[in-house]
């Protein structure tokens with residue numbers, strides 16, 4: 001089974017790497033009626049709320065950037081295949097020059113750590129938003145889950161200490177690749193955009209964990225969003241932008257085939273695979 005999907009924007013090569021998959025229960029969408037969810041699933045001819053965990057390789061000149069690293073072994077045997085996906089494209093850990101985390105949730109950073117908390121990507125400069133860096137370093141949580149997530153976030157920052165760069169929205173990561181501010185899921189949650197030649201691409205981060213539900217109805221929020229209202233505003237604004245600008249898109253949790261474009265459909269959007 002292939003775990004990769006590729007596109008090119010001008011001179012920039014973008015490779016989506018699928019680390020694994022899982023399914024969500026309807027309880028993860030608080031504030032959305034069960035019947036609303038079931039109606040959307042039925043219209044999409046599916047009974048389950050599926051999600052994938054995606055990392056990305058972006059190649060620009062001599063730079064090879066890895067974006068996110070999957071959950072490693074934290075979510076069981078259906079995840080943790082980043083290394084296999086990288087091998088499929090002939091890229092190995094020491095080839096990574098830039099490591100960019102869209103945010104510091106465990107399903108995006110654990111794959112960049114060994115089980116004992118060491119850095120997997122020995123030669124990479126690490127990039128994270130200022131806001132997420134500060135949030136995970138300074139918050140005092142009482143919730144057990146958030147405490148566990150904070151521990152992994154801090155382990156990640158420690159493993160890449162001394163070679164970490166904090167970035168803001170619109171900053172350049174590598175040539176023709178810039179950060180895209182997407183606050184709400186976490187305070188400093190970001191995607192990235194590629195603008196090369198006449199074409200543009202947007203990685204929309206985690207604005208949709210279930211594309212079937214949240215593209216069809218962008219009002220639907222997920223419990224993992226630290227600020228669900230801000231995440232909803234970001235989701236609506238970003239989906240609007242990528243549709244209006246006819247951008248090629250992908251994201252942290254999109255299902256294979258995970259590179260394509262959005263079109264408006266009623267009050268929501270429909271995803272069309274790129275050919």
Ligand SMILES: [Zn+2]
Nearest residue numbers: 105107206252
């Ligand atoms: Zn995520």
